[in-house]
Amino acid sequence: MAGAGGVTVTAVPAPPDDPFLRACRGLGADRVPVWFMRQAGRSLPEYRRLRGEGSILDAIRTPDLATEITLQPVRRYGVDAAILFSDIVVPLRAIGIEVDVAPGVGPVVAEPFREASDLARLRPLDPEADTPYVLSTVRALVAELGDVPLIGFAGAPFTVASYLVEGRPSRTYAATKALMHGDPDLWARLVDRLADLALASLRSQVEAGASAVQLFDSWAGALSPPDYERFALPASAKVLAGMADLGVPRIHFGVGTGELLTLMRDAGADVVGVDWRVPLDQARRRLGDDVALQGNLDPTVVFAPWEVVAEQANDVLRRNAGHPGHVFNLGHGVLPDTDPAVLERVVDLVHAHAHTPVA
Amino acid sequence: MAGAGGVTVTAVPAPPDDPFLRACRGLGADRVPVWFMRQAGRSLPEYRRLRGEGSILDAIRTPDLATEITLQPVRRYGVDAAILFSDIVVPLRAIGIEVDVAPGVGPVVAEPFREASDLARLRPLDPEADTPYVLSTVRALVAELGDVPLIGFAGAPFTVASYLVEGRPSRTYAATKALMHGDPDLWARLVDRLADLALASLRSQVEAGASAVQLFDSWAGALSPPDYERFALPASAKVLAGMADLGVPRIHFGVGTGELLTLMRDAGADVVGVDWRVPLDQARRRLGDDVALQGNLDPTVVFAPWEVVAEQANDVLRRNAGHPGHVFNLGHGVLPDTDPAVLERVVDLVHAHAHTPVA
Numbered sequence: 001m002a003g004a005g006g007v008t009v010t011a012v013p014a015p016p017d018d019p020f021l022r023a024c025r026g027l028g029a030d031r032v033p034v035w036f037m038r039q040a041g042r043s044l045p046e047y048r049r050l051r052g053e054g055s056i057l058d059a060i061r062t063p064d065l066a067t068e069i070t071l072q073p074v075r076r077y078g079v080d081a082a083i084l085f086s087d088i089v090v091p092l093r094a095i096g097i098e099v100d101v102a103p104g105v106g107p108v109v110a111e112p113f114r115e116a117s118d119l120a121r122l123r124p125l126d127p128e129a130d131t132p133y134v135l136s137t138v139r140a141l142v143a144e145l146g147d148v149p150l151i152g153f154a155g156a157p158f159t160v161a162s163y164l165v166e167g168r169p170s171r172t173y174a175a176t177k178a179l180m181h182g183d184p185d186l187w188a189r190l191v192d193r194l195a196d197l198a199l200a201s202l203r204s205q206v207e208a209g210a211s212a213v214q215l216f217d218s219w220a221g222a223l224s225p226p227d228y229e230r231f232a233l234p235a236s237a238k239v240l241a242g243m244a245d246l247g248v249p250r251i252h253f254g255v256g257t258g259e260l261l262t263l264m265r266d267a268g269a270d271v272v273g274v275d276w277r278v279p280l281d282q283a284r285r286r287l288g289d290d291v292a293l294q295g296n297l298d299p300t301v302v303f304a305p306w307e308v309v310a311e312q313a314n315d316v317l318r319r320n321a322g323h324p325g326h327v328f329n330l331g332h333g334v335l336p337d338t339d340p341a342v343l344e345r346v347v348d349l350v351h352a353h354a355h356t357p358v359a
Numbered sequence: 360m361a362g363a364g365g366v367t368v369t370a371v372p373a374p375p376d377d378p379f380l381r382a383c384r385g386l387g388a389d390r391v392p393v394w395f396m397r398q399a400g401r402s403l404p405e406y407r408r409l410r411g412e413g414s415i416l417d418a419i420r421t422p423d424l425a426t427e428i429t430l431q432p433v434r435r436y437g438v439d440a441a442i443l444f445s446d447i448v449v450p451l452r453a454i455g456i457e458v459d460v461a462p463g464v465g466p467v468v469a470e471p472f473r474e475a476s477d478l479a480r481l482r483p484l485d486p487e488a489d490t491p492y493v494l495s496t497v498r499a500l501v502a503e504l505g506d507v508p509l510i511g512f513a514g515a516p517f518t519v520a521s522y523l524v525e526g527r528p529s530r531t532y533a534a535t536k537a538l539m540h541g542d543p544d545l546w547a548r549l550v551d552r553l554a555d556l557a558l559a560s561l562r563s564q565v566e567a568g569a570s571a572v573q574l575f576d577s578w579a580g581a582l583s584p585p586d587y588e589r590f591a592l593p594a595s596a597k598v599l600a601g602m603a604d605l606g607v608p609r610i611h612f613g614v615g616t617g618e619l620l621t622l623m624r625d626a627g628a629d630v631v632g633v634d635w636r637v638p639l640d641q642a643r644r645r646l647g648d649d650v651a652l653q654g655n656l657d658p659t660v661v662f663a664p665w666e667v668v669a670e671q672a673n674d675v676l677r678r679n680a681g682h683p684g685h686v687f688n689l690g691h692g693v694l695p696d697t698d699p700a701v702l703e704r705v706v707d708l709v710h711a712h713a714h715t716p717v718a
Binding site: 172223226277305337 | 531532533534536537540541580581582583584585586615617618635636637638641657658659660662663664667674694696
């Protein structure tokens, strides 16, 4: 079958009884599936050995390396999904925006987005030509992963725009908000282009074999609900709606989004990612039963004694109250100082948990 | 009358028709009162002229300077309350903890709190002996301010503990959470001492003439509700309950606390501070009618054109829906780059707003 861009779809559908994909669809399975945001990366000694110095973007552009890094946590933890080793700025860099991921800082953009003329720098993404290494990595992973589904991902337009406008990570998003409020038309054109970029990237990942996607709107929680609805939701909805025909679960995640959960669902999510601030039973009350939840162990709790980690992980499972649509995860990414042995035990704990009901 | 510590109370009660105090008590007034967190400070050119270089803690220890800095925004904006120019680490520094406020960074503690033996460094605060400059500033301010009430403040035990344990501002609070989960008994003793410190400081400020207090638990929003309830609430409740006999309004504020609002009320607040993420009507639904709200204009909105600022400020007023218990404020502190002229217009807009009903 031909994808939207005329690209041949090589996806091997994951088996219908796959616990991760079943949970994403609210179907339940013989166990609660679990994976961890940033499961690949600096917390793993095998990653640090492999990576050495150098930009993460160089590693992403090297399919053998990116494939191996993606596989490392699957082997070590036995998680129920792999997530592509990549970064939300990869499409930007691929179309010529000078951006790097500075160690200990995050994405730094050489020339921040300032005015209408900057739109010209945001040309459309041609995934086969611009990010062939991503597609090679996805194809290699699908071949290696067997029954384990691969999650592709992209940054949501608001969060990517915040890096483009601020030029670097921000605590206040003052420049971003000044632009959206001060020139709403330009803002709309900016996030619309970023939506096209995210959509092209996600479609290409799925067409190359990814079984699910996650749209990371990591910093959407900086917005009030009315501002989110006006300035972030439409572009994210365009991305998520543009994925509908591919039939893969769409996970939608941000941090500090307690007030935004229903809007993030309404943007077109099959699975809403919840950070640790909102107990899952509370999230379920706000969202109703027709969506799956992903989360939400506090990523810092791994530094506590095991009894505490176990208690909190069990609390997450208990608050889900047996709803079949639950993917266990942390409430945000794995912190670099995390002891992988603790996450191994979390996976075992989740897998040993009484089965969710099968719908 | 003699205060708890045998200190003579010199407070001149604010006039009973004071709009700020009436709103704090849910009584309504002839206008909606307004003040701004961090209204004194770097956003004001008169502040920058006065301060020059040097540590903020030195300025705080100089009553003439601290008094003038506190008065500057009252003169410029005509706000309905002054807030003491101070810092939440002042009591720590006064009992001998080596802490400074690094420009552009925040509080930095030379020897972070690590173990039980560190408790010995946290001796009780004797406000007259340890912070005479604070009391001199408060007394000078009460004489200068006339009818304008002065808000005293302290850092809540959790937030102060987070600086003590991390040693500097943190994005994850990993060390703080590791301590609270790993050694709950030591954590309880730590925050209990910090509660005593905050309480002694607040009582002395009120006894010297402050008409209200705000307990800043700025980073409590990093905690899940169960963790907040177990590890932060008891010590904050001790502080707030310890103020009850003084009869001044107690404001309780933190950032990202949408899930914690009812717990922060239950800790003993007369006024709950709400950041911009939670629309006031939503906060009111969660909290009921028997508490006043403070907030909650996004502090970054001041960088937008005036029409947008006005629209958002009116939206805050509209969402309060005429409840008499509303103190207008930003959702967090004034950002350093803020144009004071915009805040002047916000004050005028709020004061021109149709009167709140008088209970």
